[in-house]
Amino acid sequence: MAPGSWFSPLLIAVVTLGLPQEAAATFPAMPLSNLFANAVLRAQHLHLLAAETYKEFERTYIPEDQRYTNKNSQAAFCYSETIPAPTGKDDAQQKSDMELLRFSLVLIQSWLTPVQYLSKVFTNNLVFGTSDRVFEKLKDLEEGIQALMR
Structure with missing residues (x-):
C-alpha cells in the first residue's frame, strides 16, 4: 500500500461515524x-x-x-x-381521505380476478408463484384499506 493511501478511506469512515444517527437516518415528511x-x-x-x-x-x-x-x-x-x-395532484387534494380510500379499494379489487386467472392459466411455477404472491399482496392491501375505512 502506498504511503498515505489509507488516509482517504479512514477519513471517510471517521466523518461518517461522526454524523449524528438521527441526521443520517431521517427523511423529510x-x-x-x-x-x-x-x-x-x-x-x-x-x-x-x-x-x-x-x-x-x-x-x-x-x-x-x-x-x-x-x-x-x-x-x-x-x-x-x-x-x-383523481386525474392529478389538485384533484386528489380536493378528495376526502374516504374517497381516496374507496378509489384505492375499487382499483385493487378490480385486479383480484385477473391476477387469480393469470395464476390458473400459466403452468410455469415461476409465473404461478409470482402471480400467487401478487394476489396475496392485493388481498392484504384490500384488507388494510377496509380496516382504514372502518
Missing part, C-alpha cells in the same frame, strides 16, 4: 396527498408502458386476423380505466 399524486402519475406511466408492450407483442407474434384487440376494441384499454379516479 411528505403529505399523503403528494404520495397519492405521485402514485397516480406512476400508475398512468406504467399503464401506457404496458399497453405499448402488449401492442408490440401482438404486432410481432400474432397474425393480424387472430389479434384479440382487432376483435375487441375495448381490449386495447385496461378495464380499470373506467374507475373514476
Whole structure:
C-alpha cells in the first residue's frame, strides 16, 4: 500500500461515524396527498408502458386476423380505466381521505380476478408463484384499506 493511501478511506469512515444517527437516518415528511399524486402519475406511466408492450407483442407474434384487440376494441384499454379516479395532484387534494380510500379499494379489487386467472392459466411455477404472491399482496392491501375505512 502506498504511503498515505489509507488516509482517504479512514477519513471517510471517521466523518461518517461522526454524523449524528438521527441526521443520517431521517427523511423529510411528505403529505399523503403528494404520495397519492405521485402514485397516480406512476400508475398512468406504467399503464401506457404496458399497453405499448402488449401492442408490440401482438404486432410481432400474432397474425393480424387472430389479434384479440382487432376483435375487441375495448381490449386495447385496461378495464380499470373506467374507475373514476383523481386525474392529478389538485384533484386528489380536493378528495376526502374516504374517497381516496374507496378509489384505492375499487382499483385493487378490480385486479383480484385477473391476477387469480393469470395464476390458473400459466403452468410455469415461476409465473404461478409470482402471480400467487401478487394476489396475496392485493388481498392484504384490500384488507388494510377496509380496516382504514372502518
